[in-house]
Amino acid sequence: MNAQHASASQADRAALLDRLGKRSIVLVGLMGAGKTSIGRKVAATLGLPFVDSDHEIEDVSRMTIPELFEAYGEPEFRALEQRVIARILETGPRVLSTGGGAYMNEQTRAAIAGHGVSVWLKADLDLLMERVSKKQNRPLLRDPDPRGVLRRLMDERYPVYALADATVVTRDESKDVIAAEVIEAIGRHMKASSEVDQ
Numbered sequence: 001m002n003a004q005h006a007s008a009s010q011a012d013r014a015a016l017l018d019r020l021g022k023r024s025i026v027l028v029g030l031m032g033a034g035k036t037s038i039g040r041k042v043a044a045t046l047g048l049p050f051v052d053s054d055h056e057i058e059d060v061s062r063m064t065i066p067e068l069f070e071a072y073g074e075p076e077f078r079a080l081e082q083r084v085i086a087r088i089l090e091t092g093p094r095v096l097s098t099g100g101g102a103y104m105n106e107q108t109r110a111a112i113a114g115h116g117v118s119v120w121l122k123a124d125l126d127l128l129m130e131r132v133s134k135k136q137n138r139p140l141l142r143d144p145d146p147r148g149v150l151r152r153l154m155d156e157r158y159p160v161y162a163l164a165d166a167t168v169v170t171r172d173e174s175k176d177v178i179a180a181e182v183i184e185a186i187g188r189h190m191k192a193s194s195e196v197d198q
């Protein structure tokens, strides 16, 4: 990268942070789409604090996500998730990676719309399957047919994720490439919405 290119992208980042103000960048999408890993990279690139709602839930409850599901059930987990995300969004800007079910909650969507810019990390079923197979930490996929579960969740959730401010299709590309695309998509969205405001 030459010096001119580097300083142009620094100027782009500064403009993006300026437009963002106190709003947070919020990643939504299905399990395995890369919200946690890409969110961390986006935060490092922009120099913003990173928070993952699942990690925050695990910190406050001192339990893992599977333990929480096991001990209290999904509805309790969802209630805690809603409260934790609302609190995280009170102070920004940050990069917030949500758990895959969080955006299905109407109050959470309203909180994200009020305090953030949302990006849907969209992926196809084969890629999601490959990526979730690496870990056993997702209670909804502890099922004899995890692929069938993911397929049903795609049908149920994709129309809702589509309400996000921007979409990035994640595919067989490096995390750095996808993180750069997320930043570009946010920049485009904010530029377009500031032009509408004028």
Ligand SMILES: Nc1ncnc2c1ncn2[C@@H]1O[C@H](COP(=O)(O)OP(=O)(O)O)[C@@H](O)[C@H]1O
Pocket: 029, 030, 031, 032, 033, 034, 035, 036, 037, 038, 097, 131, 132, 134, 170, 171, 173, 174, 175, 176, 178
């Ligand atoms: N662009 C990518 N290239 C390679 N591996 C990826 C990419 N994005 C995510 N992964 C891997 O896929 C798995 C799931 O990613 P994660 O960030 O936990 O997704 P989510 O938080 O959306 O469930 C992790 O092992 C992660 O390292």
Ligand SMILES: O=C(O)C1=C[C@@H](OP(=O)(O)O)[C@@H](O)[C@H](O)C1
Pocket: 029, 030, 031, 032, 035, 036, 054, 065, 098, 099, 100, 101, 102, 137, 138, 139, 140
């Ligand atoms: O899709 C979901 O309902 C869930 C996704 C998980 O997070 P990731 O999307 O980061 O895997 C985690 O919050 C929990 O297992 C439930």
Ligand SMILES: [Mg+2]
Pocket: 035, 036, 037, 052, 054, 097, 098, 099
């Ligand atoms: Mg995650």
